[in-house]
Amino acid sequence: MLRKVCLLGIGSTLLAGCFGTHTSQAPIATTYPITEQQKMQAAHHWDVLAQHQADMLIQSDMIKSQPLYIKGADTATPFSTAFDNLLTSQLVSKGAYIKASPSQAAEVSYKVQVVEHKDRGPIRAPQGAITTLAAGIAVATIPFNHWAEPALALIPAAGAVDLFSGSWTSETNQEVVITTQVTLSDQVVYSNSSIYYINPGDFDHYKVPAKTTKTVQVNNQW
Structure with a gap:
């Protein structure tokens, strides 16, 4: 049994050598480095x-x-x-x-x-947008655990949006x-x-x- 496995492995290796590695029938899609356009x-x-x-x-x-x-x-x-x-x-x-x-x-x-x-195709969101959104969601969960007034959770998130919203625009x-x-x-x-x-x-x-x-x-x- 071991002999058959070894022969199969050697045969597979030799067969693979008959073909080129890292090949493709057509160019694969890739992305450009992030650039900015006004x-x-x-x-x-x-x-x-x-x-x-x-x-x-x-x-x-x-x-x-x-x-x-x-x-x-x-x-x-x-x-x-x-x-x-x-x-x-x-x-x-x-x-x-x-x-x-x-x-x-x-x-x-x-x-x-x-x-x-x-x-x-889809375009990446502005840098920091997802982080700010996640932070806002995280802050919004705090009142339900610790604060008496849930509306207070919106203040930090709103402040972050006011600070960075002027830098955001849509493609x-x-x-x-x-x-x-x-x-x-x-x-x-x-x-x-x-x-x-x-x-x-x-x-x-x-x-x-x-x-x-x-x-x-x-x-x-x-």
């Missing part, structure tokens, strides 16, 4: 982006000595209309030379792309990619992209909704 929810956030781009532009060696012309978007949206003015204001306040015509000037333009994910299935570029003599001398979450209801702030055509059936009957 969420645009106010016109003030557009001004923050304009300030950031203005700082980057005036620090570029190829741009800071050039007159600039800000080209508006081909199709006006609430974002493009505001961003034209905000970027102009930020650049002027930082001493940039802004021209009203493209003649003899580097052209500043930007592209806006709205991305909508239709089948996104959405819609994002916006905003790319600012500068061209000089048909050469792209500057390009910078920023990506943000946006609320689904703010879609039309960044992109004009596609016009829908209505089909009308025509026949010879009155």
Whole structure:
């Protein structure tokens, strides 16, 4: 019996050697390291982006000595209309030379792309959210064991929420990619992209909704 077991073990080992180890028929899914992405929810956030781009532009060696012309978007949206003015204001306040015509000037333009994910997997909750929730539940059980007034248990939990709630926000299935570029003599001398979450209801702030055509059936009957 022992001999048969040994032979079976040796045979299994030799058979396993005929195949590659740690193999798969397709790539296995893995996750990225935790990263953060901001969420645009106010016109003030557009001004923050304009300030950031203005700082980057005036620090570029190829741009800071050039007159600039800000080209508006081909199709006006609430974002493009505001961003034209905000970027102009930020650049002027930082001493940039802004021209009203493209003649003899580097052209500043930007592209806006709205991305909508239709089948996104679960996203990890904000760091500390589960711990705070667990702590609140644990604190809420104390009065039933020790305190005379159960409502007092809500005070520590509410204080924790008040302290950290400003750092929490929700991810959405819609994002916006905003790319600012500068061209000089048909050469792209500057390009910078920023990506943000946006609320689904703010879609039309960044992109004009596609016009829908209505089909009308025509026949010879009155």
